Amino acid sequence: RNLSIDRPMSSSSSVAAPQPLVDHKDDTTRNDPLLLRAARGEDVERFPVWMMRQAGRHMQAYRNLLHKYPTFRERSEIPEASKAISLQPLERYGVDGVILFSDILTPLPAMGIDFDILESGRIHIEPIRNQDQLNHRLHRVSKEEFRVKCAFVGTVLKELRQQFSTTTTTSPNTTLLGFVGLPFTLATYLVEGETGVSTGFPNIHRLMKDDPKLVKSILSLLSDNIVQYACFQIESGAQVLQVFDSWAGHVNDEYYAEFCQPYQQRVIHGIHQHHPHVPVIIYIAPGPYSKRGRRLEALAQTGADIVSVDYTVDMALARALLSDNESIGLQGNLDPELLRKGPLNEIRRQTLALLKSLKGKRRCIINLGHGISPDTPEAHAKCFVETVQSYDVYS
Ligand SMILES: O=C(O)CCc1c2[nH]c(c1CC(=O)O)Cc1[nH]c(c(CC(=O)O)c1CCC(=O)O)Cc1[nH]c(c(CC(=O)O)c1CCC(=O)O)Cc1[nH]c(c(CCC(=O)O)c1CC(=O)O)C2
Structure with a gap:
């Protein structure tokens, strides 16, 4: 991909004509919302901000809906609920990005894999651990089938996008983000049948060692x-896509090179092939092999436009x-954890330090280093957002 932002300016003319920063087909990009323009690498007036897991349990407005929609599947799959929840952080904090209220597991039932998220947060899936289970249970799904089977996702994205493009007088301010889980992380749930994080992912480790071919068949189909699914989200209205390989920091470098990175690249390449102008952000949660910046360079080689940095590494070092x-x-x-504990002056101080460490750099989005607790x-969340939004990048 060759977005013109990376192209050197032409020197063919001696008259210094103003050069467009981004040469898209038309000039509508300057009316695009801030976060989208920043994600494309355009020159922006300030850093945009949103928070991973910004909608959900930390918000009173979310907790108020629990009696009306008692299960996570209802909250994320009934369009009226998912839309209202997606909007809550915008209404409360005025974040620059709204992410669809959903989960990385949401597309699994469309692929034949049912799941439950219990009230405790525990996930339950009937595991896949052999070829026969794979053949019978994990189905290939086209974009058109996702459009039907995950119609609720399409409805919410369409309505949110519509709302964002019509509610402001001049130009829209809010960017709509979609997201997906990457193959390795989704495969851990399929193979473990639950989260592997508390048990050390024993089943997928055993399979990667004993039957790598089977694991690759799972990863390939998931890719x-x-x-x-990602293209379906984009065509429904998502303007930026975040891809999560949350648990890829729990495998060693050898397994990472074999079972994680090629499939990250395949997914990102596939998205960009269909939608070259949609920025992709990649994130890995801090794990034993990803902490303190160990996987940042690998992430930068996936074809993603933006690397989301976890909280275990100083942003200046990441840069x-x-x-x-x-x-x-x-x-x-x-x-x-700082956002949870405070105090407010410390949140403000560390947010300002973060902003300073990114000074002069393009294509930056301020966020947390992991989902909000x-x-x-x-x-505290309000203080973080306000601090970012009142920071003058030219000061
Ligand atoms: O431990 C595990 O493996 C399962 C974790 C788990 C998942 N969904 C889940 C749970 C239960 C829980 O959080 O208690 C179940 C889940 N997903 C979500 C929520 C809402 C909340 O956290 O309060 C919840 C808890 C729901 C509830 O109990 O009310 C929503 C969600 N998951 C996710 C996102 C995308 C985002 O972060 O912005 C979003 C949308 C947030 C928004 O609209 O603002 C992404 C997600 N889901 C999931 C993962 C895997 C890794 C991780 O959790 O750190 C990840 C990626 C990540 O955070 O690195 C799996």
Whole structure:
């Protein structure tokens, strides 16, 4: 891909005609919302901000809906509920990005894999651990089938996008984000039948060792499905896509090179092939092999436009680690534990330090270094967003 932002300016004319920063087919990009313009690498007036897991348990407005929609599947699959929840952080904090209220597991039932998220947060899936179970249970799904089977996702994205493009007088301010889980992380849920994080992912480790071919068949099919699902989200209205390989920091470098990175690349390449102008952000949660920036360079090589940095590495160091790749963007990375605990002046101080460490860099989005904790006071989240939004990049 060759977005013209990375192209050197023409020097053929001696008259210094103003050069467009981004040469899209038309000039509508300047009316696009801030976060989208930043994600494309355009020159922006300030850093945009949103928070991973911004909608959900930490918000009173979300908790108020629990009696009306008692299960997570209802909250994320009934369009009226999912739409209302997606909007809550915008209404409360005025974040620059709204992410669809959904989950990385949401497309699984369309692929033949049912799941439950219990009230405790526990996930239950009937596991897939052999070829026969794979053949019978995990189906190939086209974009058209996702459009039907995940119609609720299409409805919510369409309505949100419509709302964002008509509610402001001049130009829209809010960017709509979609998201997907990447193949390795989704495969851990299929193979473990639950989260592997508390048990050390024993079943997928055993399979990667004993039957790598089977694991690759799972990853391959998931890759194709996820590309279709991501394109369905984009065509329904998502303007930026975040891809999560949350648990890829729990496998060693050898397994990572074999079972994670090729499938990250395949998904991102597939999305960009169909939608070259939709920025993709990639994120891995901090794990034993990804902490303190260990996987940042690998993430920058996936074809993603922006690397989302976890909270275990200083943003200045992350920036330095990726300095060979000027065009790669950065997202992150305030520590969600600081956001939870406060106090407000410390949140403000560390947010300002984060902003300073990104000064002069393009394609940056301010976020947390991991999802917001469910017991974070809303006043803390508000302080974070306000601090970012009142920061003058030219000061
Ligand atoms: O431990 C596990 O493996 C399962 C974790 C789990 C998942 N969905 C889940 C749970 C239960 C829970 O959070 O208690 C179930 C889940 N998904 C979500 C929520 C809402 C909340 O956290 O309060 C919840 C809890 C719902 C509830 O109990 O009310 C929504 C969700 N998951 C996700 C997103 C995308 C985002 O982060 O912005 C979003 C949308 C957030 C929004 O609209 O603002 C992404 C997600 N879901 C999931 C993962 C895997 C890794 C991880 O959780 O850190 C990840 C990726 C990540 O955060 O790295 C799986």
